[in-house]
Amino acid sequence: MAMKFVALLAIVLLFVLVQETKVTNGAVNCNPLQLSPCANAITSSTTPSAICCSKLKEQRPCLCKYMKDPRLQKMISSPNAKKVATTCGSPFPRC
Template identity: 50%
Template sequence: MHRFSFLSLCVVGIVVVLFSGETRTAEAVTCDLSELSPCLAAITSSKPPSSTCCSKLTEQKPCFCQYLRNPTMKQFVDTPKAKRIATTCSVEYPQC
């Protein structure tokens, strides 16, 4: 059960990243879901996202469309909570 919760949180984090919208390619970005782990607290509670979470969302922008195209990740990325976090971080949802 703990493993499922962590996986769910990671997926939700990816959803948040996907909402960050730009399709530009950044330098040396590694598309890794675990990079969004600083967003887990915001995903699992009503707390606002941390500055680290927002930074990671911005950093992972080049990966958003890749995450959205993955059916496993998309189901977690396209959630109201993920959208709220992205909005709070001033990250737009991507147009892929």
């Protein structure tokens, strides 16, 4: 039950922050809410879904920006987030 609460909290946090973090980076729309399909995999160490991996690869150019945002940093730079990225074949960029 605690994991479901954490996942829900993460999704709500991403939703709230999206209004301030939306930025166009070339052809990529940097929007942390796009990573919400990964919330369960990040918070509970489950295998990421195909949708999660697709969104993670799409948002990869934005990850450094997300990691610099103090409100997103804890989730984006967590060990589980890095495991999800590696599992998806899209390791985090060096920022």
